[in-house]
Amino acid sequence: MATILVVDDAAFMRMRMSKILSEAGYEVIQAENGLDAIDKYRASKPDAVLMDITMPEMDGLTALKEIRAIDPAARIAMVTALGQQQIVLEAVKSGAKDFLVKPAEPDRVLAAVTKLCA
Amino acid sequence: MAMAKGQPLHFELDADDLKLFSEEAAEQLELLDSALVQLEGEPEPDLLQQIFRAAHTLKGSSATIGHKRMASLTHSMETVLDQVRQGKKSPTSEMVDALLAGLDALRVLTDEVRTRVESGVDIAPLIADLDAVLSVSDAPAAAALAPAAGELLLPGEIAAALAVAIEQGKSPFLVEVAIAAACQLPSIRCYQLLQELDALAEVGFTRPDRATIESGGAEFELIAVVASTENDEQLTAAISSISDVETARIRHLQGELPGPIALSSPAAAAAPAASKGPRLALVEDESPSSPAAAAAAAAPARKTTQSVRIDVERLDGLMNLVGELVIDRTRLQQIREQLSSVLKDANLNELTENFEETTSHLARVTDELQDQIMRSRMLPVRSVLTRLPRLVRDVAAKCGKKVELITAGEETELDRSVIEEISDPLVHILRNAVDHGIESPEERRAAGKPETGIVSVTAWNQETYIYLSVKDDGKGIDTKALRRKAVERGLVSAEAAEAASDEAALQYIFIPGLSTAKAISDVSGRGVGMDIVRTNIERLNGQVRIKSTYGQGSEVTIQLPLTLATTKALMVTANDTVYALPLVSVTEALTESEADMHLVGGRRTLRLREKLLPVIDLANALGDRRPRQLNRERFVVAARHSDRQVAFLVDRLLGEQDVVVKSLGDLIGNRKGLTGATILGDGSLGLIIDSASLVAEQAPAAASA
Incomplete structure (x- = not known):
């Protein structure tokens, strides 16, 4: 089964996402900021990444660009709150494959992950 | 078509x-x-x-x-x-x-x-x-x-570029994509679609255009004309890889260029339901990104409150339950009083105290609950007022007048049931104001007034009533003409008309069969006059009043209870039955002995403040023919509707109370003189008096001493 990297500084959001994904049979790795995400991505080459945008240390947009520089085939979906349309657009221009708007329904999370891994 | x-x-x-x-x-x-x-x-x-x-x-x-x-x-x-x-x-x-x-x-x-x-x-x-x-x-x-509905016409240079691509061996396609209404950032989906199309094809034309999409202004549809070496299946696959794509239609364009190109259907041309409540609320949270949206956000935005739609029936159900609670509360309070008097001497102090505390808490909670539910049925009167500018524009245009409408108090809230009933009378009064009140521009000039007449509609709350006033600066009502007409039509005797004050004569406008308009115009309709307006308003326990100064204008004010679900009433008994007299009509209550009663023409009459009021035995008037004993002192309750007054003779006064109105319909059908029933604190039934119809039936119009 595919491995998903969940990146979010909020422990609750990481837990929720992880729960949704692991219940559907995915292997889940967690990271709590952009820098952490880059390390974890290098270490375990996940099949897909769910990346929060607003985070301390390194934000999601920067992390997206860094990871895409390491692995141009990286499949990353941004996880956004409302009011960040311009950032999401920039993320899509920078190679994000999809986005989820928080709070995301489990169905939407799984649909997005399925598409990412396809 | x-x-x-x-x-x-x-x-x-x-x-x-x-x-x-x-x-x-x-x-x-x-x-x-x-x-x-x-x-x-x-x-x-x-x-x-x-x-x-x-x-x-x-x-x-x-x-x-x-x-x-x-x-x-x-x-x-x-x-x-x-x-x-x-x-x-x-x-x-x-x-x-x-x-x-x-x-x-x-x-x-x-x-x-x-x-x-x-x-x-x-x-x-x-x-x-x-x-x-x-x-x-x-x-x-x-x-x-700007295409005709369902058609696309490509700008010349784009058509030319496409023609070149076709000559190079590419095939032209029309791509129509609808994005799911659940998607919260549709513009980004459009951008992603554009990315996919760019990778596989030469994108000649898009609607919305690229700049709109990139600035976040795109919505739930994307239409594109592309030229590609791929076939439609490959294009479809690429488009379907994007999340939230609801439908994707890809059509090979054959012989349709340079256009116009027929779009597949208006349904595809239109965005799918941008109508889901929650999504709309969320969309408004988005930071403004397009210049238009920024401008809209900069302007003082209308307050958007979180709301859900609730079926009125469901609210009525809740209201009924609360009504039951109110009854239980009253019953508990009665039991408490009885208990504490019985148990006063016994050593059960703590128990009774507890019980008292609980009942009074229940009372507070029930009151609060009743209040909240009442509020949830309230709507701002705006929904009625917003229809008026169009109406005034149309009526004014039809009768060649210049009229400015000013509305105020749109935020005033009232019960849904009242909103539904208020619209027709209000529209009628407003039509009258424009059609008969405001003069033609020439007449106004001659009278030294500005050519444009002003009609103002104002709503406000006072206590438990809502008031709506329609005021115009037109010609006012000619009470002389009104008197003449009322006499001509045999509605009022010549002597009465002569003796009536201007204020009293003004009330003739409410008599059925009287119209002051010189001609029945297309605008005001036929036969539906102020009498119907008054009947409708009074049926709702409301009142309508008119003031007018000849030459300067008129003002009609409607007073209605905030809700029709409960009403404030004076509770009385007559022949052992409890009745609720809506307080809106009650003016005074006295004991029989202090009342100044006379026999006039064989009828009992009450002289009250220079007026003679016919005295009506309430039980008799409602057809209660059961035998009765009348040995104790009775009470007289004066009630008025507009200019008509009567005095009801009742056995006892029980006090004022909020009563929950229940329809009689299911039990005994409509009964003359009653509007409904209510359940009393002891569980028995009280009947709610339709005082408007009783007053109208029993009192001659404009009876004055």
Whole structure:
């Protein structure tokens, strides 16, 4: 089964996402900021990444660009709150494959992950 | 478009959807109604945005249910509005007329969804008028991009570029994508689609254009004309890889270039339901990104509150339950009193204290609950007032008058049930004000008034009533003419008319069969006069008053209870039955011995403040013929409706109380003199008096001493 990297500084959001994904049979790795995400991505080459945008240390947009520089085939979906349309657009221009708007329904999370891994 | 009046229609929606569709459509139509007339001149960006959004929402929802004619018409209206919004057109009165004509048709088309019968409305000439407004274009680019409904015409240079690509061996495709209504950032999906198309094809044309998509202004549809070496299956696969794509239609264009290109259907041209409540609320949270959205946000935005739609029936159900609770509360309080008197001496202090505390807490909670539920049934009166500017515009135009309408107090809230009832009387009074009150511009000039008359409609709350006043600065009511007419028609004796004060004579306007208009005009209708207005208002336990100064104008004020679900009443008994007399009509209560009673012409009469009031035995008047004992002192309750007064003779006064109104219908059907029943604290039944009809029946009009 595919491995998903969940990146979010909020422990609750990481837990929720992880729960949704692991219940559907995915292997889940967690990271709590952009820098952490880059390390974890290098270490375990996940099949897909769910990346929060607003985070301390390194934000999601920067992390997206860094990871895409390491692995141009990286499949990353941004996880956004409302009011960040311009950032999401920039993320899509920078190679994000999809986005989820928080709070995301489990169905939407799984649909997005399925598409990412396809 | 072929018309088939009377044909059954089919729409894709069930009963619940229908309700939502109708309610929402009504809201949008109302918004358009009040906003379109303000469009002429220099419209505010905020207003434009609102109008555009309303048209867009209607287009989306009508397309979703498969109402093609409605979708086509709203599409054309939206196209016109979009041009105005983008500053490519300025609104002319022809444009506003065309839009208003469209709006009228939309009402009928909306109604078709309910009736499911083809109304015979022909949208073709309306669309032609809307197109004509656009075709007087001064900007050629705008004309090229403004398509007829369901058609796409490519600008010349794009068509040329496509022709080159085709010569290079690529095939032209029309791509139409609808994005799911659940998607919260549709513009980004459009951008992703564009990315996919760019990778596989030469993208010649997109609607919306790239700049709009990149600035976040795209919505739930993307239309593109591309040239590609791939086939339609590969294009479809690429598009389907994007999340939230609801439908993707890809059609190989053969011999249709340079155009016009037929779009697959109005449904595809329209955005799918941009109508889901929660999504709308979320969208408004988004940071403004397009210049238009920024302008809209900069302008003082109308307060948007989180709300849910609740079926009135469900609220009524809750209200009924609360009514039951109120009864239990009263009953518990009575038991408490009995208990504490019985147990006073026994050593049960703590128990009774506990019990008292609990009952009084229950009382507080019930009151609060009742209040909250009442509030949840309240709506701002705005929904009624917003329809008025259009009405005034139309009526004024018909009778060649200049009228400015001023409304105030739109925020005033009142119960849904009252809102439904208030509209007709208000409209009638307003028509009268414009048609009969305001003079023609020439007459006004001659009278030294400005040519434009002013009619103001004001709503406000006071205590548990709502007041609505319609005031005009027109010619006022000629009480001399009113007196003459009332005598001519045999409605009032010549002596009475002579003796009546101006104020009393003014009340003649409410007598059935009297119309002061010199001619029955098309505007005010026939036969429906102020008497009907008064009857309707009084049926709701309301009152209507008129003031007028000849030459200076008139003011009609409607007073209504905030809700019809409960009413404040004076509780009385007559022959061992409890009755509730609505307080709105009660003016005074006295004991029989202190009342100044006389026999006039064989009838018992009460002299009260220079007036003679017929005295009515309440039980008799309501047909209670049971034997009775009358050995104790009784009470007289004076009640008035407008200028008519009577005195009811009752056995006992029990005090004032809020009563929950229950319909008599299911139990005994409608009874003369009663409007409903209520359950009393001890569980027995009290009857609510229809004092308006009793007063009208028992008292001659304008009886004065």
